[in-house]
Amino acid sequence: MTPLLQVENVAKFYGARIGCTDVSFNLYPGEVMGVVGESGSGKSTLLNCLAGHLVPDRGAVRFDTRAEGLRDTITMSEPERRMLGRTDWAFVHQHARDGLRMNVSAGGNVGERLMAVNARHYGKIRASAIDWLGRVEITEDWIDDRPTAFSGGMQQRLQIARNLVTGPRLVFMDEPTGGLDVSVQARLLDLLRGLVREIGLSAIIVTHDLAVVRLLADRLMVMKDGHVIEAGLTDQVLDDPQHAYTQLLVSSVLQV
């Protein structure tokens, strides 16, 4: 089976500082991979390197493209990479306003990716927008409202709908539940789990919240100071942490 994403020795430096280094893994279709670590551990740098927002200094990030199979997204041309960003990839930002157009209605936000791939029928675009708003539990009567009128949780769900409308195969998520209150987090987690199950999404989720990865991720990578210090199945890593830092991380979680 071909991996959906093949990451090989990716490294990114900020001058003499290490952003992340020696990261390698394969992600297969339908898998959800969590990346945890404290602030500054390099997890967001890694995510941005994988999603094409940053150019790594070393290594290869190969994506299984529909047309030509595995292609290194770092060396492919910018138009190709941006095309991937609009079609097969999705990026869910921690702050919904980074991923939304705040001066465009909810329907326009969801429809943008469709129009970017040349959908030119208003009725059909709107129908897809309504469908996707429904899937993220936003009722149709919000479709013409701007996201500025939405609550934080709704904005985040709108961002997810906007990203998934073109049927991406790989979703990058940067702290998707960060900054939301716990009940909204729970709803979002349930939603993401359902979407992963229904449409067979693969995802890479960066978070510092171990509870989130336990519930969403099949696999886990623990990062510290730019290095991957432990990786494995989520429950293996969390229930039986081998590295001292992971043990510290797991034992630092507040129990309710």
Added chain:
Amino acid sequence: MHCANRRIGRREINANAHDLWQLPNGIGSDHDRWSGCGPCRPREIIALRRNTLGYVSQFLRVVPRVSTLDVVSEPLLTTGTPCTQALETAQELLARLNISERLWSLSPTTFSGGEQQRVNIARGFAYPYPALLLDEPTASLDPKNRAIVLAMITEAKARGAAIIGIFHDAAARDEVCDRQLDVGQFTPGTMV
């Protein structure tokens, strides 16, 4: 202590896995792959867990605020069962395990220990996995529910499932187990 036990347990499973389990189409069916159950083959293990290997743990870990019915039907949905059918099966299981119907729409995180245990069992038995791991399935149950769970284990055996269970409850052990293995000999400190 708990950790050490688990590690011992894993080694034990490795040693016995291939003679107990008939796995479909080469998924982990050769011993080499199996013994590498570390991070090197996560994809196979994920697939295995999804379709082949059920697990009833002592701890209920679920997304908060998701209804009991959805929690129990999730393994069925993951394996491609249509939604209505999955919910029906979940209802039957919950009814059988004496979870009162008024609780079905609530999140199991608010339930008592025994109720959570039964929800966990319902979830584990919802999909007919060819192999099951049970961690103290009868531990916090009253006699009536204990009997039901033992009956469910017997039924799973009857349909051909291979089961490895941890039982402190000697009577339950004697009732459902064909082979028994005392892990006491592996416990650190008793080795000498």
Added chain:
Amino acid sequence: MSDYNFAYLDEQTKRMIRRAILKGLAIPGYQVPFASREMPMPYGWGTGGVQVSAAVLTPDDTFKVIDQGADDTTNAVSIRRFFQKTAGVAVTEATAEASVIQTRHRIPEQDLRSDQILVYQVPIPEPLRFLEPSEVETRKMHGLEEYGLMHVKLYEDISQHGDIATAYAYPVKVEGRYMMDPSPIPKFDNPKLEMAGIQLFGAGREQRIYALPPYTKVVSLDFEDYPFQPTKADHACDLCGSEVSYLDELIVDDQGGRMFMCSDTDYCATRRRQGHVGTQGLPHKEDAA
């Protein structure tokens, strides 16, 4: 003869602007950056158009300026006088007689010929600016021909107003390649963008020049189920009776009385001279004009 260099700008500056114009003509619809100069008028009053006019004017030209179609508004009169004084060129109000026409917000009703140049004043040259504030990003979007965003604007129109409510500065695609803002002309004028004359667009504050060579293919954006429709007030001109020209609506008293009249004053006057009379118009008298 005035004390100014011909047409106010020095020769080096005019040469620089002409280079930008040539580049613009070579890549229709592409926004060419140029070093816009301070002009003796505020930004927003047509500094871009004036610089382009200054660069293309020759002593033999006949110059016409319209503002919203009218030759007699303040802005039009000032710019016309500016070039009368600094270039000493002939000026006219008749579309057919002009060789260079500077315009704000309209295309003359009368078809232009291949020996005429139309110079537009452009406030915001970037059609994508409404949705994407970053210049770096919009340049990249032009470079990679990523124009989905433009339809988002039209989508917003339909969802908010039930129809494409954009009535002016209606976005167009030029020769199947560049997305272009035709300046704030009414969308009624969009079909006229495919014309025999040369069209030059100057944005002074934003320092951009772009151009349409004669008969360039210009397509107004739309949706399959909401096709582009050039619209005008559903009325005839009350002065000259024309049913095909673009109209201004004028409130004439405190009782809500109103009249419609051609926004192109030269077109209206020409028709009235020919004897056409609208419902509120008086027969044309030569001395009354």
